[in-house]
Amino acid sequence: FLPRIGPLVMRAPLLGRLAAASAFVLATTLLGSPGATAQEPATTAQEPAADAMRPKAVFNDPVTSPNAVRDELVSLIKDTEPNGLIRGSIFLFTDDAVRNALVAAHRDRGVRVQLLFDNLAVADQKLVDGVPKATGSEYSTLGQQLGRVVEYGETVNADTAGSFVLACPERRGCIGNRTMAQSGDDVEYAINHNKFFLFSKVGTTPNVVFQSSANLTASHRTDYFNNAVVLPHSGLYDEYGLYWKDQLTHGTSGPGLASYYRTTDVGPYKTYFFPRIESDKDPAEGSAVDPRQDASTDTIVSLLKNVTCAASPVTTIRIGMYAFTRTQVADKLRDLQAAGCQVRVVVNGDKGSVGSAVSATLRSAGLTTLRKCAGPDAGSYGVHSKYMLIDGTYLGGPRKLAFTGSQNYTYPNLRSQDETLLKVDNAGIYEAYRQNFDETLMGSPACQGTLG
Incomplete structure (x- = not known):
């Protein structure tokens, strides 16, 4: 979603959950099964272990498999190695199942969980026609359960730190700080629109990247077609990790950047x-x-x-x-x-x-x-x-x-x-x-x- 913001007030389109629909949708996968995943043998010079993870594409279907992308993420979290590391960068997060899996990984297996949120994902409530309405945000709960909320101005060494959550500064992304003019007097502030997670080791497979098009919200399961890829690859994992660390650095200090590419x-x-x-x-x-x-x-x-x-x-x-x-x-x-x-x-x-x-x-x-x-x-x-x-x-x-x-x-x-x-x-x-x-x-x- 792309929130549009007026001179003083942020205006985000509200998309409610749909009523039950009777439409039939054809869902397919690479393997031809009723599930919503497809995978290909890893393209590596050395034959991977029999139980190693292969590159995979995952798709939800709002009718036949609404939870497929979300459930894939939960599975990765649950299979993360004890005392391992999960890093994520996410725009909106209201999903209880993902929250519970992350908290359990931190609490029960000593997994370090380090999450970057857009600032729009912080508020537990927002005003709708002057009336406070719950947003369902998991930011506060995760901060409490993981034990640390990092604030702007703090110095964080993510390699030695434990679990934490960080919200990017208001009216910008963690890196991007540019304001784009819109029609009339409206402007659109930068956001952290990312939707990825990094896993140090899942089962026997190290260095796994999960990149999705979906925010962690109910409507993205029940109202929209979305996709994700699950890619085990050390070089890709490292590149995402460098970018994630840049988000953390700029999200905790400095004014951000207009250019990062x-x-x-x-x-x-x-x-x-x-x-x-x-x-x-x-x-x-x-x-x-x-x-x-x-x-x-x-x-x-x-x-x-x-x-x-x-x-x-x-x-x-x-x-x-x-x-x-x-x-x-x-x-x-x-x-x-x-x-x-x-x-x-x-x-x-x-x-x-x-x-x-x-x-x-x-x-x-x-x-x-x-x-x-x-x-x-x-x-x-x-x-x-x-x-x-x-x-x-x-x-x-x-x-x-x-x-x-x-x-x-x-x-x-x-x-x-x-x-x-x-x-x-x-x-x-x-x-x-x-x-x-x-x-x-x-x-x-x-x-x-x-x-x-």
Whole structure:
């Protein structure tokens, strides 16, 4: 979710839980079983132990398997080694099952649990039409049960510290501090929009990364399609760990940063951490480069420039996206369709999810597929995933790639917020995502709409 904030008051859209629905949704996995997970043998030079964890993709379905992503996270927590380490960075957290698993790991097995929250996840109550309403936030409870709440200004050595929770400073992310102007007098402050956890060892498998599109809230289980990857890889774990430590450092001291962007190749993966500033490196008002017009520093546009629309086999791009307002991305998709690629897009239907200019471009582009999942605003199910799949010629060779993470295709997600984008070069993971797109999303009665 992307909270919009007026001059004095933060305004966040409220999405309630849906009434019971009778729609049937087709759910598939790589293995063809009724569960919502898919996995591929690890791509390592040495054959892993028989009980070692393999890279895995996990998908929830609001009808048939609403808890799949959440339950995968709980399982990882429960299987974390005694006296091990769990680190997380999360936007919103109201899930009792995850809270209970984390508390039990800390209390019963001596696991150090270190969590970074966005400041919007702190309040136990908020005013709704002047009346205090419970938010369900787990921040206070976790702080009490884990034994320490870190405040801004404290010095923390995470490698020697025990369990703790930290909330990023108000009206910014832990790193990102930029305010983005919106329509009228509204502004949007930076947030920590991340949704990842790191595990020192799960069972016999060390260095596991869990990256999701879902916040830890009820609506993200029952109202939206979401996804996650579970990736055991020491290099990837270390890269996420460095970013997590940077979040901790900036979240406890200093004013934050307007520009952070960092990318690293680690085996079959590549990380992209945000915010990313426009090309003249000047976030000040009056900058020579408009942050909404600089396609040269839009990471998704840059990735799409690596695609060649070969005639045989045809290059196919699939995108499942919650929020989409970056016109330069839409322009590039239109150009790739015109060049002979097959471009297939499924977006969310809630109000404000798709910008009017993006909608117009996509509708006029003659895309191979353009669908809208109705969303809770229409009393149905929406898509909250944020992934792009490329099957075809990429950087001159045949590839099957999945790009996933926390980042929507909006300007604040690119320019101001703490975000993660992850490239996964693994044919099995790609196939699981393709099935999620082609069969679960495309087969859902909730996702048969068109952009108006």
